[in-house]
Amino acid sequence: MKMKFSKIWRPALALLLFLFLWEGLTRFLEIEPWVLPAPSLIMKEMIEVFPSFTPHIISTVKLVLIGFTFGILAGITTATILHVFPKVRETIMPFLVISQNVPIIVLAPLFMIWFGMGDFPKVLIIAMTAFFPIAIATLDGFGQTDRELMHYMKMMGATRKQIFFKLQLPHAIPSIFSGIKIAATYSVMTGVVAEWLGAQQGIGVFMTLSASSYRTPRVFVAIVVTIILSLAFFGLFLALEKLFTRWNREGVEK
Amino acid sequence: MKMKFSKIWRPALALLLFLFLWEGLTRFLEIEPWVLPAPSLIMKEMIEVFPSFTPHIISTVKLVLIGFTFGILAGITTATILHVFPKVRETIMPFLVISQNVPIIVLAPLFMIWFGMGDFPKVLIIAMTAFFPIAIATLDGFGQTDRELMHYMKMMGATRKQIFFKLQLPHAIPSIFSGIKIAATYSVMTGVVAEWLGAQQGIGVFMTLSASSYRTPRVFVAIVVTIILSLAFFGLFLALEKLFTRWNREGVEK
Amino acid sequence: MSLVIEELSKSFGDRLILSNLSFTLKRGEFVSIIGPSGSGKSTLFHVIGGLLVPEEGHITLNGTKITGERGHMSYMPQQPSLFPWRTVLQNATLGSELSGAPNEELAKQLLQKANLGDMLKAYPHQLSGGMKQRVAFIRALLSPQSIMCLDEPFSALDSFTKKDMQRWLLETWEQYDKSILFITHDIEEALFLSDKIIILSTNPATIKEIVEVPFSRPRSNQLYLSEEFLQWKKKIVENLL
């Protein structure tokens, strides 16, 4: 516990300082709240709207959780397939890159035309954006397996499956987490953006509504919540990473 | 050269097949061009608009090149600083995650107020989105340095600088490229999106104009060009990666 | 159960490493391979194990060609090659795991015997060089294949631990009726353990001589001091030059 605290106080202090500066600046320069609201104002607004905001948050979180889960699964699965079948990799790789380059905003109408108005197209978009960094990082992780360990496995007649599950997968874990952390950072924001493409509820809806009625403090409430969720998400996977690579830290460090 | 060809024909064939199917489907189902234009139509449109489109492309490419270069530099530099000063890492890390979670669309007006309408805010946005995957992947790469090699360096009294430049940096190269490849994939699209927030020229401008006059084939021309640029970008860094990790493939593979 | 190597050749790029090697490992035989550093001993193992495909020649196991096939032997590589995310115990059982029948109890016993009883849950980076080698050795012992290829298994061990391991290897060999190919730099070790010693030349590696070791089994430590032993040792040293 004590260690935990020692890890927390530094960013907490920095955050406080940052908020303090921000508050001071907005007051000192008399910046209008609709240009940049002061943190205190955002806080006040947050408390005020919280009850009506909660269902929006829950809706977005649900969307993101589902989408991200699929994204992780799809990312790792794709990387696995591409790794196991190099010919498929050569064939598919350009399509993967392509899939990441059709701007969501452009895809949106097509998605809606193809998949209708439900949660599906949104989940798909979240999964699609999450999937790519995970797939690339995982693929790179698979490619960097220790040569000597690989030789051992091959000499012992390990099947491809064994090589994969006993060597390449565990070896790629840090890389996989690297990809997941990158993707996790974006996932909440992607969820919010995805909601712009036709939703009835969610942080994104709340944000557009607030923006179009020029309630800047509320827009910032939405941003703050997005950020908090993202941090929580990032933290979750950081913790999972620590758990999965514990062997690396066991024993006395030199 | 022959090897090169053997690598290319597979995705090329797949692409052809894909285009063929697409063409066939649009014709067979009589899909209206404003829902999904046939490749042949896109091609025709492309040839037609090319002269007037070229300056837009050049403008975007310039933007992306500059922004991405800064993104790489910032990413690696940040990762280096965070790696060398673990306390700074703890303090700053949440801010990095935060920085990736303020939706561009929300930042845009603020950026415009702060930095005006020139290229700077766009370059900044491209750099900002590119920087994060690179920083995270690089940081993870630095963290995975081989233990034995590290012991050797320390025993020999290597300075932190030497350890960094002779061991950690080269060791992290595959991870750095992993991050760069992820970022490269997004960079062109980010550039296009960034142009929506204030530009006079660029693929993004062309795309919105076409979309707002329901010229779907032109929108697709813009998408296709975005994709080609992204692929070129991705390919560039793939080639650079191969170059930088050549040692890994020298000699006879087992 | 006999392994026949016929006219094996292998190059890396332009460099011919193994040139026209032929020999036989009979069932239950213990054959050592000695030769200069860099001559191609480990490469020979890689070819036999199917990791590398020879340009010429065949490998036959019990009359079946297995050139380029993998998994027919249990293998201890020259570098311990332990998996860093597995504990000592998990590493020891890996070889048998691959064949589907890990025996954790037996692994624990063997590790205990090798003075690694305290370290069952330790990770490789917490071990000394010799300890790693012993884990890799036990991993090979526990693999069920009846032919064992050991690449300098005891090079990092002090003389007493080494003696223990040797004794133990002989026990296992006799008890489970295994055939052993054994790379070593230690001529005395080769003489003490094997039925046959294959002496390789270098650049490229050819078979200089195959020495049949005449000592009867079981062999006692007294053997080391006998005149005959020293004579044989001298003979081999001369052969190596």
Added chain:
Amino acid sequence: MSLVIEELSKSFGDRLILSNLSFTLKRGEFVSIIGPSGSGKSTLFHVIGGLLVPEEGHITLNGTKITGERGHMSYMPQQPSLFPWRTVLQNATLGSELSGAPNEELAKQLLQKANLGDMLKAYPHQLSGGMKQRVAFIRALLSPQSIMCLDEPFSALDSFTKKDMQRWLLETWEQYDKSILFITHDIEEALFLSDKIIILSTNPATIKEIVEVPFSRPRSNQLYLSEEFLQWKKKIVENLL
């Protein structure tokens, strides 16, 4: 130039590894350390080299305390620890590079001598085990520090290559006036090379005995066959038990 180790103790977690070790390495002295596998020899090097900080005791170099300080010795680790992205030549010069004075010409010469002349541009994964060890050895030789800590430098070499390297080490040692700490499992090697042999016990490692080797220098290969040599060897073996 004398290195004094005083009452050194070091544990990993609850396990006491080194207990109260004291000895001296005088200027120009060649001291070997032998002891069972896993006793703590490499750990001792890590403490002397400053990688680990001892719980008790000091290390003094020429009267200055250097406990926990790094960079005072040239070091050859037990695993070759070559950098995979550096060629053989680049690996060999790494140690001297760190001190700012890489001498590529000298490196090439030494590599040539070690039969690695063809491999200057090869990468570590293209080397045999013994070749890697030789590169690591040359890397240590080329490092400019006047004290060398060598952790089983010749364990992966055949007897002839090993002899070459030993001869060569002695030459360098004499020529450049270095002091050497040398871990080995080979008692004959220790006797042949050193002025003093430190025998360690295990669990935890204490100094069992420090044997002064009486043979005059230069020593010839004949020494191995002398009665006196065998006598000393026996004595040490008994001591180790």
Added chain:
Amino acid sequence: QGEEKSKDSEGQSNSESQEDLKKVQLFLDWTPNTNHSGIYVAKDQGYFEEEGLDVDIMLPGEVRTEQIVATGKAEFGISFQTQVTQARAENIPVVSIAAIIQQNTGGYYTPTDKGIKTPKDFEGRVYGAYGSDLEKSMLQAVMKKEGGDAEKVDMVQVGNTDYFIATKRDVDFVNIFYAWTGIEGEVRGADMHFIKTIDYAPELNTYSPVIITNEEMIEQDPETVQAFVTAVLKGYEYAIENPQKTADILIAEEPDLNPELVKRSQEWLSPLYQEDAPVWGTQEEKRWVDYAKFMYDENIIDVEVDASAAFTNQFIENAKK
């Protein structure tokens, strides 16, 4: 086809859905605002239900409402005469079935201290465009009256940003609808100057916004269209009569909107819904023809659009019967 639609929208239906009600979707053009009041009233007052409809109101986000409606993914949408004309020029079969506001309340908006008084002053200034081919032609049309030249205006795309913020710095003027953004300026007490488009270019007096559906709906399912228009017509008539209550309804339906803005905007807009038209929603063919011609002449569209097919008054007329 309508049956399929109702399946798609399951799970996001409103609580009041009943078995015998026909589910339809309405796509807005933007976030809910006072332009949409009549629809929210119709929903709140049960006019839709009376007509046997259950209407889902969808926010469009970045999706083009016209395309969604044209493909039948949504039955109805809010659009603009300009958009409908342009869409039809690209063979997108949408039809305007009612005009929400008779006039174009749009215009150019600039901070007073920028010193822009009339369209002539646009020259040498920076225009923050929302991103459409039309904008240059519109500028030209507005500036022409005083002999200005739109070529001398710097166009920068600013997209969907907060116009007040945009005009704080490099952008000198933007295009807005007064009913919402203009009122917001009043609420804020921002010192802004508004140049109404139709004061300078009457040919730009388009119906904005309008309610659209697609040709297939009109052909296959005119009953539903009729039911929808009938309900909406009642809604807007209520809104014209009761601005206060209407504002309250909209605020209750979309609590995230700024109530003060809604109230004042409703106050301002209510008289404009119908103006001098015989019935709310009526559209004149001449205005469609003129505008299509304007666009064609300006090379914004490549084909001459049959203006009479772009709109219909039949449902408004039937509703009054």
